[in-house]
Amino acid sequence: MKRSYVSELKRGQDVLLKGWVHEIRELAKLKFVLLRDPSGIVQCIIKNKKNTKNVIPELTLESVVEIHGKVKKADIKSGIARNDLEVEVSDVNVVSKAEKLPIHVNEKTTNTDLSKRLDNRSLDLRKPKVDAIFKIQSALIEGMQDYLNKEGFVQVFTPCLMGVASESGSEVFELKYFNKKAFLRQDPQLHRQLTILGGVEKLYDIGPSWRAEKSHTVKHLCEHRTCAVELAFIKDEKDVMKVEEELIVSAIKNVINKCKNELNLLEIKLKVPKFPFPELRFPEIYDVLKKKGKNIEGQDLDSESEKILWEYVQKKYPAAEFYFINKFPFKVKPFYVYCERGEKNARSTDLYYKGIEMSSGGQREHRYNKLIENVKEKGVSPKSVEWFVKFFKYGAPPHGGFALGIERFTQVLLDLQNIREAVLFPRDTERITP
Numbered sequence: 001m002k003r004s005y006v007s008e009l010k011r012g013q014d015v016l017l018k019g020w021v022h023e024i025r026e027l028a029k030l031k032f033v034l035l036r037d038p039s040g041i042v043q044c045i046i047k048n049k050k051n052t053k054n055v056i057p058e059l060t061l062e063s064v065v066e067i068h069g070k071v072k073k074a075d076i077k078s079g080i081a082r083n084d085l086e087v088e089v090s091d092v093n094v095v096s097k098a099e100k101l102p103i104h105v106n107e108k109t110t111n112t113d114l115s116k117r118l119d120n121r122s123l124d125l126r127k128p129k130v131d132a133i134f135k136i137q138s139a140l141i142e143g144m145q146d147y148l149n150k151e152g153f154v155q156v157f158t159p160c161l162m163g164v165a166s167e168s169g170s171e172v173f174e175l176k177y178f179n180k181k182a183f184l185r186q187d188p189q190l191h192r193q194l195t196i197l198g199g200v201e202k203l204y205d206i207g208p209s210w211r212a213e214k215s216h217t218v219k220h221l222c223e224h225r226t227c228a229v230e231l232a233f234i235k236d237e238k239d240v241m242k243v244e245e246e247l248i249v250s251a252i253k254n255v256i257n258k259c260k261n262e263l264n265l266l267e268i269k270l271k272v273p274k275f276p277f278p279e280l281r282f283p284e285i286y287d288v289l290k291k292k293g294k295n296i297e298g299q300d301l302d303s304e305s306e307k308i309l310w311e312y313v314q315k316k317y318p319a320a321e322f323y324f325i326n327k328f329p330f331k332v333k334p335f336y337v338y339c340e341r342g343e344k345n346a347r348s349t350d351l352y353y354k355g356i357e358m359s360s361g362g363q364r365e366h367r368y369n370k371l372i373e374n375v376k377e378k379g380v381s382p383k384s385v386e387w388f389v390k391f392f393k394y395g396a397p398p399h400g401g402f403a404l405g406i407e408r409f410t411q412v413l414l415d416l417q418n419i420r421e422a423v424l425f426p427r428d429t430e431r432i433t434p
Contacts (some may be wrong), residue, residue, distance in 0.1 A: 001068070007039035009085050013071040018086065020126060021098075022064045022080075023106055024365060027334045031056055033089075034081050034202055035067060038383070040261075041081040041128070044069060060255075062098040062126065067091070078108075080128070114418055120432055132262035135162030135253055141206065143254025144227050144404075146249050158191035160184060160208065171212035173222075184210040187403055190388050192230040193336070193364055196399045197391050199234055201232040206406075216429045217259065218406060218418045219356065220326045223427035226359075230401035237338075237347040237363040239322055240400040241373075244359065245275035246350055247404075248322060255413075258370040268414055278313060278323040282345050285325065288312050299330040301325070325350045335374035338363035338400070339390050351402070353412045361402025370393040 004015040016264040017039035026032070031046040044067055046056065059065070068091040074084055102110045103120045107127050124130055140404070145155070162183045165172050173184040188205050195203055205228045212222065231249070234240060249272060251295070256270050263270060280288070286297050292308045313323050328343040330337065339346040347363035365371050371389050375382055382389075410422035420426040425434060 005039040006035070006037050006042045006082065009042060009071045011071055011073060011085060015087065016077040017044070017069070018095075021065055023060055024059060024061065031059075032076075033059065033065075033067075035065065035087075035242060036126075036128070038131075038237070043074065043076070043081045043085060043086040045088050046092065048182050048319065054094075058094045058097055060100075060103060061100050062123070064096040064098075066093040066095060076419060081128055083254050092314070094284055107190050111246065114299070118426060118431065119434075120419060125424070127264055130421075132259075132265050133410065133416070134424065135262050136259045136266075136414065137406065137422065139255045139258045140251045140413070141227065142258075143251035144247050145204075145206075146254065147250035148204050148229065148251040151202070151243075151246075153204050153231075154200055156192075156195055156200065156203045156205050157207065158185075158188040158195070158205050164387070171209050171214075173212050178201065188228050189225070189230075189401070189403065190336070192228060192401060193399065194388065194391060197394075197396050201397070203231075204229045206262055206419070209324075209403075212431055219411065221407065221419060221423065221426060221428055224423075225406045227401040227406060228401065229361075230399060232328055232397040232399040234363065234398050234400050235377070237326065237349050237361075237400055240361055240363065241279075241326075241349055241351075242264050242276075242359070244404070245277055245322075248351075249273060249353060252413075266414055270413070273322050274319070275322075277351075278317045278324060280313070280323060281327045282325075282327050282329060283327075285309065293389045296330055297333065298331070300328070305356055306352070310352070313352075313355075322351065322353050322358075325352060335362055335371070335378045337374075338365045339374075341370070344351070347400075349402070350419060353409070356408065356412050358409055358412070359402045361400065363398070363400040366392065366396040366398050367394070395413055 001016040003018055009015065017035055019035045022036040022041055023034040029047065033044045033046060034041050035044050036278060067089055067360060068090040069087040070084050071087055075084040101123060103116060103123055105123055105126050107129055162185050165183050172186060175182050187209050188207065192205060208223055208225050210223050213220065229243060243391055252270055253272055289296060289305055289308055294305055294308055296305060323344055327347045328348040329344060330339040330346040333346050333348050337346040337348045349362040350357050351359045365374060371392055375385060407419050408420040413417045416422055
């Protein structure tokens, strides 16, 4: 018999279900088993018949089972399972009996702290609410790809191994590469730019990056994934911002359309954001901060500044959750950002969502001579970036892009307390297994 899924059940069907034992309850001569598969949970009623009583002692929480039975109208509601239908069991096969669990998988039971959950992540992922997070994350990425593919962007795959350390000054992971040193990339941007110079005018790269920062906070990871976008022949950073706005809208629309059950389970209500998103600019940002007693003239934003600006946005733009911060001081940005001669502020943009930075981007410097000037001004070794800058001598179009953090986007979208909840198997300063 062909396998049936919980979400597809119809009254009167003879079915074969395959999944996990989510809950077991006994009542007189009846045993109620909640079976869970990727599409949902259904109540199965086992009567004390000859063809099932031998396996009843073998049923344990999270055992993998096959159940044959007939679908009927639900007589007893179970709460978390389908409340319209249930399955009267004719046969049960225990495929794999589960031993006593090290953590609770049934979310009705006692909560387990996050650290222990991550130690037992494979079991934790079985929870419907945890599963919902990753279904929503998948829909987010699908929505991004739908937009980018429709707009003619080409998906590419840039290298994760770098022959030289990042120019940003942040710590990198060093590793042995045959008889040489190599480094895990912090961002795929420089290779995206070289691909633009190669004639691929619109591209995106979805993949991992690494940062060896010793930050153990609820929003930092050592390994994270981004949707990184680059496009050529732009007028200025506004063209990049427009693409990012439309990408965000497409991603959220896709989640709303495809993840209604998951959003309900997590008690999340989403709305499609309207664009253009509000834009805050330097140096005016410093004036906003000064009025709140925060004087960081000429410096980059810190956490307190970000919090103040989010409060400011909420008051000035009550309907906005997304907003851009633009025109960062050139002195706090890397050599590759675009800044006109004589100006102090670069065409450098960050996208924020509810006060949390989602992406960094803007217009890139495409003029070779200016690029070399920037390298010298930033104190970067010309030899360390020669592999990159030399190709700008051979014709480079105006271009720009951004890299949007997927896990952080998921965290803020779903009001998760810790970014590690939005990662299958997190990697941070203290965790490298499982």
